[in-house]
Amino acid sequence: MESSENCSVKVAVHVRPLIGDERIQGCKECVSVTPGKPQVQIGSHSFTFDHVYGSGGTASPAMFEECIAPLVDGLFQGYNATVLAYGQTGSGKTYTMGTGSKDCSQTGIVPQAMNALFSKIETLKHQTEFQLQVSFIEILKEEVRDLLDSVSLNKMDNVNGHSGNGKVSAPVRQPIQIRESSNGAITLAGTTEMSVRTLQEMAACLEQGSLSRATGSTNMNNQSSRSHAIFTITLEQMRKVHSVFPGNDSPDEDMSEEYFCAKLHLVDLAGSERAKRTGSDGVRLKEGIHINRGLLALGNVISALGDEKKRKEGVHVPYRDSKLTRLLQDSLGGNSKTVMIACISPADINAEETLNTLKYANRARNIQNKPVVNRGLESNEMQKMRQQLEYLQAELFSRGGAAPSDEVQVLRERIAFLEASNLDLSRELHVYRSRRAVVGQCEADLPDDYAPLTKNDGLKRGFQSIDSSDYEMGEIISGENPREVEVATKEREHEYMQNTLDKELNELNKRLEQKESEMRLFGGIDTETLKQHFGKKIVELEEEKRIVQKERDHLLAEVESLAANSDGQAHNKAHDSHTQKLKSLEAQILDLKKKQESQVQLVKEKQKSDDAAKRLQSEIQSIKSQKVQLQHKIKQEAEQFRQWKASREKELLQLKKEGRRNEYERHKLEALNQRQKMVLQRKTEEAAVATKRLKELLESRKSTVRDNAANSNGHTSVTQSNEKSLQRWLDHELEVSVKVHEVRFEYEKQTQVVLSMSPDSRKARRESVENMLSMSSNALIAMASQLSEAEERERSMIGRGRWNQLRSMGDAKNLLQYMFNTTAEARCQLWEKNLEIEDMEDKLNELVTLLQISETQRKELVREVRAKEQAAATALVKSDSKIWVVPCLQFPSAPKQLKFTPGVVNGTVKDSVAFANQTRKVNIFVSADGANGTTFDEEISNRCTSWETLEVEEKSSSVASAVQMEVAEAMETFRMD
Numbered sequence: 001m002e003s004s005e006n007c008s009v010k011v012a013v014h015v016r017p018l019i020g021d022e023r024i025q026g027c028k029e030c031v032s033v034t035p036g037k038p039q040v041q042i043g044s045h046s047f048t049f050d051h052v053y054g055s056g057g058t059a060s061p062a063m064f065e066e067c068i069a070p071l072v073d074g075l076f077q078g079y080n081a082t083v084l085a086y087g088q089t090g091s092g093k094t095y096t097m098g099t100g101s102k103d104c105s106q107t108g109i110v111p112q113a114m115n116a117l118f119s120k121i122e123t124l125k126h127q128t129e130f131q132l133q134v135s136f137i138e139i140l141k142e143e144v145r146d147l148l149d150s151v152s153l154n155k156m157d158n159v160n161g162h163s164g165n166g167k168v169s170a171p172v173r174q175p176i177q178i179r180e181s182s183n184g185a186i187t188l189a190g191t192t193e194m195s196v197r198t199l200q201e202m203a204a205c206l207e208q209g210s211l212s213r214a215t216g217s218t219n220m221n222n223q224s225s226r227s228h229a230i231f232t233i234t235l236e237q238m239r240k241v242h243s244v245f246p247g248n249d250s251p252d253e254d255m256s257e258e259y260f261c262a263k264l265h266l267v268d269l270a271g272s273e274r275a276k277r278t279g280s281d282g283v284r285l286k287e288g289i290h291i292n293r294g295l296l297a298l299g300n301v302i303s304a305l306g307d308e309k310k311r312k313e314g315v316h317v318p319y320r321d322s323k324l325t326r327l328l329q330d331s332l333g334g335n336s337k338t339v340m341i342a343c344i345s346p347a348d349i350n351a352e353e354t355l356n357t358l359k360y361a362n363r364a365r366n367i368q369n370k371p372v373v374n375r376g377l378e379s380n381e382m383q384k385m386r387q388q389l390e391y392l393q394a395e396l397f398s399r400g401g402a403a404p405s406d407e408v409q410v411l412r413e414r415i416a417f418l419e420a421s422n423l424d425l426s427r428e429l430h431v432y433r434s435r436r437a438v439v440g441q442c443e444a445d446l447p448d449d450y451a452p453l454t455k456n457d458g459l460k461r462g463f464q465s466i467d468s469s470d471y472e473m474g475e476i477i478s479g480e481n482p483r484e485v486e487v488a489t490k491e492r493e494h495e496y497m498q499n500t501l502d503k504e505l506n507e508l509n510k511r512l513e514q515k516e517s518e519m520r521l522f523g524g525i526d527t528e529t530l531k532q533h534f535g536k537k538i539v540e541l542e543e544e545k546r547i548v549q550k551e552r553d554h555l556l557a558e559v560e561s562l563a564a565n566s567d568g569q570a571h572n573k574a575h576d577s578h579t580q581k582l583k584s585l586e587a588q589i590l591d592l593k594k595k596q597e598s599q600v601q602l603v604k605e606k607q608k609s610d611d612a613a614k615r616l617q618s619e620i621q622s623i624k625s626q627k628v629q630l631q632h633k634i635k636q637e638a639e640q641f642r643q644w645k646a647s648r649e650k651e652l653l654q655l656k657k658e659g660r661r662n663e664y665e666r667h668k669l670e671a672l673n674q675r676q677k678m679v680l681q682r683k684t685e686e687a688a689v690a691t692k693r694l695k696e697l698l699e700s701r702k703s704t705v706r707d708n709a710a711n712s713n714g715h716t717s718v719t720q721s722n723e724k725s726l727q728r729w730l731d732h733e734l735e736v737s738v739k740v741h742e743v744r745f746e747y748e749k750q751t752q753v754v755l756s757m758s759p760d761s762r763k764a765r766r767e768s769v770e771n772m773l774s775m776s777s778n779a780l781i782a783m784a785s786q787l788s789e790a791e792e793r794e795r796s797m798i799g800r801g802r803w804n805q806l807r808s809m810g811d812a813k814n815l816l817q818y819m820f821n822t823t824a825e826a827r828c829q830l831w832e833k834n835l836e837i838e839d840m841e842d843k844l845n846e847l848v849t850l851l852q853i854s855e856t857q858r859k860e861l862v863r864e865v866r867a868k869e870q871a872a873a874t875a876l877v878k879s880d881s882k883i884w885v886v887p888c889l890q891f892p893s894a895p896k897q898l899k900f901t902p903g904v905v906n907g908t909v910k911d912s913v914a915f916a917n918q919t920r921k922v923n924i925f926v927s928a929d930g931a932n933g934t935t936f937d938e939e940i941s942n943r944c945t946s947w948e949t950l951e952v953e954e955k956s957s958s959v960a961s962a963v964q965m966e967v968a969e970a971m972e973t974f975r976m977d
């Protein structure tokens, strides 16, 4: 492809006249054009464009000649072109383009472009072969559709609401994919490309597509285009090119072919619209939203490209925000010559939209495109070769006057230079190879302290002991670990390696560049052509020599015949002149012979230089392959390092995780220890008390036994006091028994604690528990001694020992009675406790049942509340009403603070109605999901693209009070609920 200079997007404004409806409404013209200047005024604003047509500007028919014809001419030179009609709905885009079904007359740009194209083809057809293709697509609701797809055209659908109201029709078509080719060109996969030969065929395609295009009736245009349409003409040319050679006078022998392929996009955009003015609702409204969205994206692209500051800052151009901008990527800022026609209405009611259109158009003028000649690959090659040939021819011409010996000298010098450079190249190659070997050995040759770090096992070794202790973990986290050092070293090593390889690569690139530039010197000479040229020259010289020899022979014959026939002076005179002629001929022949020889020599020298060039070429090839290898190695090394780093980071992450886990565990253990310590302390204290009590009991038992013995020895016992003392004794015995049991229990627990403190326990825990242990071990010792004493006694009491004190049957009976009463009392208490437990269980069950019931009730209530909310919303948002007064706070998904334009209340229904009464405006609150079949997001986007749909201005107070009543009812329902 040939590069071309940047060229800015050309902008023409087309002001249509006031149309019927506008006249009926009594509209006035608010747009004026400065006579003789491409300047438009609207109010206090003034804009200058490339051209202005209509309403006092240049007459509309001139538009084609001035704006479009140059683009059509450019097509034949291989330049892509785009014509873009932009403007508000009803501003005359379709009319200007001539893509409306009934407007496919000769007035529109598209039909005129087609005419111009075919008439130019007619004049050029003798030297150029042409092929034409057309495609026609539309972007409807962010879907690309093929308007020439005859199969799907038959399947008319109602899906988009383009039928049924008798106004609109749109066929079902397969979605088409937008693709970007390797050279950055945007293409459409799956579109119909109709091959056309005649103007009629092309016009038929335009008409067919125009008829299939989605249109609909709105308040502003009864045949409004509901989609963006792109009619594309692809012109392929195979042109015969005449190559000029010196000494070659027959042009037919050097004809070659050149291939060009250029596209002309004719774009009729759907018009920007405000739903309030178009009166759109339902499907039309949705279409309008999509149209505005696409145009908004276009506007963003235009501002990104049109703002010089943004362009310099390299601001991202949001081509991908919509299909429209994606498809127009080449036309805006890319490989295309583009003309934008801003269509405007002069009517004062459209002033705002007109001003917006003019602002956009003004910005578009700053867009810089980079159109290039689109040749085929082969043609590009041919172009290069042609340039080479021209160079060669120039060289040959420049040498034409030089003596053959000079030519030989020049060639010799070149050969010498080539040989010298060849030698240099070989030397460099050798150096490079040896360096590469050094780099290859880099790993192996690394210093000793590098070596273990490059090996994986070193790494593993580094990680092996990681879980062995908390201490090590702490080190890792604090970053003081040798592993950190290892990573740093590895990174340094990687950096070093990359730098070395990069340096190598740079050097290699430099060499390659140098060699390629040398090679270009050879490349400038077309060997074949030179050979042919010299061959031809040799033949010519031989021919000349032959002629001269013939002349010489003829002269010799003449001289001989003169010698035989003539006499005297005349003979001598004639003989002299002939001899002179002969001599000069001989000299000529000699000269020709020399020339011939030098030409042969030249051919040989050329052969040598060709060989040198070949050698150079092979050297370049080998450097290239080495470069590829080196690049591969760099990539591999980088990949290996990346993998190593990733695994290292993963391991580190795991270690950190483990560290955190251990830390947590440590805290947990500390807390547990603390708790245990406290429990142990309490238990130890309790055990000490129990032990003390046991000791006391045992002491008192001894004294009791002594008393009883004394009593029995003196025979002075009184029956009653004996009875009491027996009972006391039994109580005492029982208490001793229970205490022994208690101490035993405590003792066992303490032992368990001590056992649980195994020697393997972690250091920290062991230290903290050691103190506890020393505390409890003292208690344990005391307990153990008391226990052994008590149990020893208990053992001696088993059997008869315990009852030695019973001296009579009466004693035994009394004691039994006492025991019976105590047991009965204990059982009664037990029964009462059981009763209490049963009671509590019943209560618990009751509570559980109650809980279940209340959960079910809660769920039902939630369901009811939701249903009522829904009902309230439906009551408020009537499907046929455009006034939606819905308090957004009632809906959980609605944000609490919706941003509205100033003066609009955002709050409760009450607020909104109060505001409505006060301002005589009905304020629209965006409802939440589900209201009127729209989602919250959709509502927001509706509101953003066209505010007017959601705001009903200057409604009478009766409307407001009607709304108020509805709202009051709804609120009442809410309150009752």
Ligand SMILES: Nc1ncnc2c1ncn2[C@@H]1O[C@H](COP(=O)(O)OP(=O)(O)OP(=O)(O)O)[C@@H](O)[C@H]1O
Pocket (backbone or CB within 6 Å): 015, 016, 017, 019, 087, 088, 089, 090, 091, 092, 093, 094, 095, 096, 221, 223, 224, 225, 226, 269, 270, 271, 272, 343
């Ligand atoms: N230059 C003009 N002279 C006379 N009438 C025109 C001219 N331009 C447009 N009109 C009329 O204005 C009306 C709207 O034009 P048109 O359909 O081309 O608008 P549009 O911009 O394509 O609208 P939409 O974006 O809705 O498709 C049509 O009735 C058309 O005939």
